[in-house]
Amino acid sequence: MTLMQAQFLTFFKPLLGALRDLAPIVLVIVVFQLFVLHQPVPNLPAMLTGFVCVLFGLTLFIQGLELALFPIGEKLAYSFAKKGSLFWLLLFAFLLGFGTTIAEPALIAIAGKAADIAAQAHLIGTSEVDKSSYANGLRLSVALSVGLAIFLGVLRILRGWSLPIMIITGYLMVQLLTPFAPKEIIGIAYDSGGVTTSTITVPLVTALGIGLASSIAGRNPVLDGFGLIAFASLMPMLFVMIYGMIVLP
Amino acid sequence: MSEFLTLLGNTLWRTIWDVMPIIFTLFFFQYVILKQPIAHISQVIKGLCFVILGLALFLVGLKEAIFPLGDTMAKQLTNPAFLYADGIIGNYLWSDYVWVYLFGFSIGFATTFAEPALIAVALKAQHISAGSIQAFGLRVAVALGVATGVAIGCFRIVTGGPLWVFIMVAYIIVIIQTFFASKTIIPLAYDSGGVTTSTVTVPLLAALGLGLASTIPGRSPMIDGFGLIAFASVFPIISVLFYAQISTWLEYRQKGQAHKE
Numbered sequence: 170m171t172l173m174q175a176q177f178l179t180f181f182k183p184l185l186g187a188l189r190d191l192a193p194i195v196l197v198i199v200v201f202q203l204f205v206l207h208q209p210v211p212n213l214p215a216m217l218t219g220f221v222c223v224l225f226g227l228t229l230f231i232q233g234l235e236l237a238l239f240p241i242g243e244k245l246a247y248s249f250a251k252k253g254s255l256f257w258l259l260l261f262a263f264l265l266g267f268g269t270t271i272a273e274p275a276l277i278a279i280a281g282k283a284a285d286i287a288a289q290a291h292l293i294g295t296s297e298v299d300k301s302s303y304a305n306g307l308r309l310s311v312a313l314s315v316g317l318a319i320f321l322g323v324l325r326i327l328r329g330w331s332l333p334i335m336i337i338t339g340y341l342m343v344q345l346l347t348p349f350a351p352k353e354i355i356g357i358a359y360d361s362g363g364v365t366t367s368t369i370t371v372p373l374v375t376a377l378g379i380g381l382a383s384s385i386a387g388r389n390p391v392l393d394g395f396g397l398i399a400f401a402s403l404m405p406m407l408f409v410m411i412y413g414m415i416v417l418p
Numbered sequence: 419m420s421e422f423l424t425l426l427g428n429t430l431w432r433t434i435w436d437v438m439p440i441i442f443t444l445f446f447f448q449y450v451i452l453k454q455p456i457a458h459i460s461q462v463i464k465g466l467c468f469v470i471l472g473l474a475l476f477l478v479g480l481k482e483a484i485f486p487l488g489d490t491m492a493k494q495l496t497n498p499a500f501l502y503a504d505g506i507i508g509n510y511l512w513s514d515y516v517w518v519y520l521f522g523f524s525i526g527f528a529t530t531f532a533e534p535a536l537i538a539v540a541l542k543a544q545h546i547s548a549g550s551i552q553a554f555g556l557r558v559a560v561a562l563g564v565a566t567g568v569a570i571g572c573f574r575i576v577t578g579g580p581l582w583v584f585i586m587v588a589y590i591i592v593i594i595q596t597f598f599a600s601k602t603i604i605p606l607a608y609d610s611g612g613v614t615t616s617t618v619t620v621p622l623l624a625a626l627g628l629g630l631a632s633t634i635p636g637r638s639p640m641i642d643g644f645g646l647i648a649f650a651s652v653f654p655i656i657s658v659l660f661y662a663q664i665s666t667w668l669e670y671r672q673k674g675q676a677h678k679e
Contacts, residue, residue, distance in 0.1 A: 190618045193528035198491060201521055208494050212486065218422070219483025222475045223618065229472030237465025241444045241456060248452060257451055261443070268440030274473055275620040277436060278480050282624055283644070290640040312439075333596070340589055347582045355581055356644025363611075363651035364620055369440070399608055402651065 183235075187227040191220070230274070234369065243376040250380030255327075259320055265377060266319035266401065269370040270312040276364050280304040280311075283357045292353060292417055306412060311361050314408035318400035319374060325400075326381050332399070339403040346410050354413025361409045362402040374398060425481070430474040437470055476617075484618065485625045492629025495521055510635070515576045518630065519569040525626070526568035526650060529619045531561040536610070543606050550669050551603070551662060559661035560610045560654045567653030568623065571646040575630045578637055581645045588652040595659040600666065607658040611651040623647055 202210065210216065242265070249258050270276060284304040288295045293303045325335060347355060378397040448456055456462055494500060495518045530536060540553040540560075574584055596604060623646040631643035 189532055190529075190616055193532045194525065194618065194622060197521070197524045197528045198487065201491070201495075201524075205517060206494050206500065208497075208500070210490060216483045216486060219479045219481070219486075222479030223483055224479070226472045226474070226476030226479050227617070229468045230476055231472070233465045233468025233470075233472055235465070237462045237469060238440065238444065241448060241462065242440075245444060245447050245452070249447070257447075261447055261451075264439070264443040264447075268443045271439045272437045272469075272473070274476055274480075275617045277477060278485075278621045279624050279647075282485070282621075282628065286628060286639045286643060290638065292640065337593065344582070344586060353640045356641065356648075359581055359585060359648035360624070360644045360646070363647040402611070 183231040184224070184228045186231060187224050190227065191224060195220075234372075238369070239372055242373040246373065246377035247380040250377060251384045259323060262323040262377065263316040263320045265316075265373055266370070267312045267316035269373055270315040270365055271308060272369055273365060276308055276311060276361070279357070279360065279364050280307040283307060287353070287417075290353070303416065306416060307357070307361075307409065310408040310412040311365060311405045314404035315365050315370065315401045317408075318404035319377070319397055321404075322378070322397035322400045323381060326378065326385070326397075336399055336403065339400070339407075343403070343406045343410075346407060349414065350410035351413050351417045353417055354410055358406050358409035358413065361405040365401055365405055370401065371398060374401065422478075426474060426478050429477050430470065433470050433474040433477070437466070437473065441466065480621050484621050488622045488625025489629040491521060492518075492626050493633050496630060496633045515572070515634075518572050518576065522568040522572040522626070522646075523565040525619075525622065526565035527561045529616065529622075530564040530654075531557060533616055536560055543603070550665050552665075555661060555665070556658065559657045563610070563654030563657030564650050566657070567649035567651075568646055570653070571627070571649035572630065574645065574649075575627055575637060575642050576634055578642055581648070585648055585652060588649075588656065592652070592655050592659070595656065595663070599659050599662060603659065603662040607655050607662070610654045610658050619650075620647055623650060 202208070245261070246265070249261050281300075281304050284293070284300040284307070287293045287303055288300050293299050321335075324330075325332065350358065374397050445456075448454060496515065500517075536557060537553075540556040543551050543556050544553040570584070574581065599607070624644065627646040628639045628643035631637040631639040631641075637643075
């Protein structure tokens, strides 16, 4: 295979992946437009440009992750899991959770949307500065919570604490906190659990979990690698509700 | 065009800051703690440029296409002229919005069934269970779970019920099912909640929910608009545990019959 062909293939594979992500959405929408709604789609050209951006953006993003962040991150995760000191391992776990979450595209998008809605409802100021500080606050809360979740998850694997008990305690805490949180924050708080377990966080965190579990005798890599993700979707609910209690009137 | 370029430029600048923490973390641990050089550094730098540019393009595209699309679909599906012959909305019933639930169901099913991460998990499950769980069946189960979740989530937006009650009931069902499920399926079932909400689906669901909440009379986007993603993450756990239960039961019954013969 020539170099040209190889380069073409490395670009083509993620492009196909991105197409596969978008195709079902487009299909369902086209079917609804043609057979149910019979209404014109406003701003079709802008929308099509946007679709092309999503397609190529996702392609480049995934390819970049595979070239740069995944190989380094996975190798680091394995080497810290195998021999690093406890302090560095836990610090690495926290920063990995924090850093991947700050860069998570779905979270950036949702936080921006939440800020727009809060500004429209006059819960926060309507200036760009107010909106972006609210959105960044949301993202920081989620990122801190994912960092803490990975930190706790790693401790759990090392100490062998029970996963179901910790998860159920976590959900009880979510339920206990919900009545005290402003009702405007609850929706975004509950959603933020699902948002974080996405493109960047899952592969890197799973590598850490599997590396750890396979370096400790008597642990099941599948079970323990999963435990980290479960925490990462639980903690953000708590932290975002607390953030809402602090900033929203 | 120049407006588009300004948007892209601004987004690009912000994206650099978004990616900084993870780059800093990886480089710090690599060079300062492990004291090892990074192999193929030029390839890594190329990759980082791709990540930043790709993320910026993706975010611009979301703003231009996915958000307006979710919003438009929500508005058109709840448009009184589409819903009622006379085009006037009076005291509506939850059943007036049946197309909304159907759309939510279809989007949930289609995006999940095609999700690559799910295909990998399904094959792993088939392997672990030694064939009693079929990869195809599991994919259908997860997709039906997400679809049902989104549809019920839309129902909640239409009726304005409290999100936490719905989610709490769903988790109680999950906990009860967990007691009866076999140990090997539990991690996979819990995992299926996380893998299904992809980077494109999440913003679309958010826009759909916010669009619905802002057009249906009496709903507020701030209180009712979010929550679809939470539904889409819990319901597949239920459907996978349910599917595993049925598979075990069918297998048990088959064995029982074989025994009798």
